[in-house]
Amino acid sequence: MATKKPFVKIQCQECKRVNYFTHKSKKMAEEKLGLNKFCKWCRRHTLHKEGKK
Numbered sequence: 001m002a003t004k005k006p007f008v009k010i011q012c013q014e015c016k017r018v019n020y021f022t023h024k025s026k027k028m029a030e031e032k033l034g035l036n037k038f039c040k041w042c043r044r045h046t047l048h049k050e051g052k053k
């Protein structure tokens with residue numbers, strides 16, 4: 001279905017909160033491995049990973 005865009009949640013691995021949403025793309029495939037992003041809940045940079053559906 002072309003109308004259904006897959007998007008993924010980017011989840012903080014410290015507090016398990018979802019901080020970011022991103023559309024899934026081939027360019028972002030490497031993000032599955034983990035990202036250092038700022039978590040507003042932890043108030044620091046933490047490891048973020050793609051959340052499961």
Ligand SMILES: [Zn+2]
Pocket residue numbers: 012013014015016017039040041042043046
């Ligand atoms: Zn966090």
